[in-house]
Amino acid sequence: MSVDFSAEIPALRATLTSIEKVTDMDALKKRIAVLEEQAAAPDLWDDPESAQKVTSQMSHAQAEFRRINDLESRIDDLEIMVELAEEENDSDARHEAEKELASIRKTLEELEVRTLLSGEYDERSAVITIRAGAGGVDAADFAEILMRMYLRWAEHRGYPTKVMDTSYAEEAGLKSVTFEVDAPYAYGTLSVEGGTHRLVRISPFDNQGRRQTSFAAVEVIPLIESTDSIEIPENELKVDVFRSSGPGGQSVNTTDSAVRMTHIPTGIVVSMQDEKSQIQNRAAALRVMQSRLLLVKKQEEDAKRKELAGDVKASWGDQMRSYVLNPYQMVKDLRTEYSEGNPQSVFDGEIDGFLEAGIRWRVGQGTSED
The missing domain is CATH 1.20.58.410 (Release factor)
Structure with missing residues (x-):
């Protein structure tokens, strides 16, 4: 034509x-x-x-x-x-x-x-945490696949990334990982990725070759800046120090430089082991903790606004995207209906179509940050 x-x-x-x-x-x-x-x-x-x-x-x-x-x-x-x-x-x-x-x-x-990214924190860099959900070793492997997908997306665009904390699973993959994507509008762009992701495939860990469904949770928060006013009283924080560990639980640091920070009132826990010293890890953990509390505060404000408006239904479903490798090949976003027929290219970081559809969908739903 x-x-x-x-x-x-x-x-x-x-x-x-x-x-x-x-x-x-x-x-x-x-x-x-x-x-x-x-x-x-x-x-x-x-x-x-x-x-x-x-x-x-x-x-x-x-x-x-x-x-x-x-x-x-x-x-x-x-x-x-x-x-x-x-x-x-x-x-x-x-x-x-x-x-x-x-x-x-x-x-x-x-x-x-x-x-379309006009929310209060949309211009910020993003901190992404991926946690393996139901599905055993397949879920841990899926968490690692998703981490690679986002890191490849950032790499294609020339965005610097930094892995801040990694908790390895015993057999393969990751229990959880936290990393930063340092670029303007990284949070606004990637925030639509928050939610539960589902993988359906023939499990490479099942010797009978059965189909396995596994889940991973993705959390995206804006990176806090020193000018933001989120003060956390010292008595609300519990800080534990431990040795950094690598795959299989092996120690990768001979000193207790890794930090686990707990916010006592909310139970939010942040671990940091990427930096070389305990002081640096503590400072990095505090920034991520402040970012999480900032998001919690905003979610509470949004929930209150929705309650006052008489709208109490959740904006995000428990499962927002399916990656199906068997019996057919398709990645489909369940909110926007956007889909791709080549899961491998998606896992290689080709997710712009999903991001654009997600941002347009969010604006259409009236759930963009005001």
Whole structure:
């Protein structure tokens, strides 16, 4: 079917104009100027953590500005490509124009989804915790598969990641893992992944080759920043120290540097063993604890608002996505109805379709953060 460029190109321009308006390009330009000024300060690297944050924010803001800005010239170039192809009746040139049209449309769709992330914490980096659920060793293996899926997704996009805590299962896989995805809007984008994930497959751990259903829970929270006002009284925290352990329970650290922090009133527990010293692990554990309490506080506020509005039904089902490898191959999101027929590519980090559908679904449900 022939592409109608005379309708498609104006539609691209209209979408771009809408994105530029929502993004507020002038404000983004001013923010880049401020960050460039901070990055040029001679004492910037006196505080390496702060310096890293400034340079990271600056490069992400510059990349976002370029990405939007470059689209205008890409659409102009596309228009010229189409004119030349039609003048010369060149089918190869027209085919190239169609490919470029699809590429521009995909970039615009991604940017359009970004404009839907307007929640209070959507701009933050994300902390993801995956826990093996029902299903024994298959569930532990599934938890590790999901961790790899999210890390690969971040890797494809050039987002830095950091595994903060790992609890290995005895036979294979993971009991739980916590890791950070450090990028603007990582929380807003990945927050739709929170919930129960289900895997159906012929178990590689069953010598009779039976089909096994297993579950893993994914929790996504925004990373707390030092400017956030979540104060936790010392008497509400219980801190235990222990030795870091690797697969099979082997000790990977000869000192008691790992930290387990418990918030006594809520029972929330955070373990941290990635950093080299007990002080660093304690500081990292406190940040994640503050992030979890921030989310709990917000969920309580949301529940109260829903109760006042007379809406007490849960927004998220117990099971939000199924990964079926047998008797057929399909990954399907049960909230959005979005599906993919190639589970392996999904496990390799190709989850943008699910993320975009999830964000649009959430906005449609009116459950986006206000």
